[in-house]
Amino acid sequence: MLNLTNIPKDRAGYGSRIIVLDTQKDVKVEYKLVSSEEADVEKGMISTTSPIGRALLNKKVGDEIQVSTPLARKNSRSFGLLRFTTSHSLHHITG
Numbered sequence: 001m002l003n004l005t006n007i008p009k010d011r012a013g014y015g016s017r018i019i020v021l022d023t024q025k026d027v028k029v030e031y032k033l034v035s036s037e038e039a040d041v042e043k044g045m046i047s048t049t050s051p052i053g054r055a056l057l058n059k060k061v062g063d064e065i066q067v068s069t070p071l072a073r074k075n076s077r078s079f080g081l082l083r084f085t086t087s088h089s090l091h092h093i094t095g
Contacts, residue, residue, distance in 0.1 A: 011058045012084045014048055018056055020079040023064075028082065031056070056081070 007013045018031045032045045033056060039047040046053045055065045059081050068076040 008058065011060050012056050012081070013058070016056075016084045018084040019082045020056075020065075021082055023078040023080055029079075033057070052077075052079075055079075 007015060012018055012033065014033055014035070016033050018033065020029050020031070021027070022029055030044050031052070033048050033053055034045045036047040036049050039045055039050070048054065048057055052067050055067045056079075059065060061081055061083060063081045065079050065081070066076050067079065
């Protein structure tokens, strides 16, 4: 059983729904951080152990991340964290 008190309130963590801006493509992408057993990339459910999932863990709104994925070894992807929801609250950039 998952202990919800261990999930951060002000940072992205397991179960968070996250909207990021892919700064290279200028498109918004939505992910949900899940366990490796629940992962389904086509549905936007990414494992907390995947390269993108690991990079998003413990990030806050406004943080920028750089991710190298197995498919893009020579090119890394850049994301800006726009919004995320946890079981506790909703955080987003205003303005």
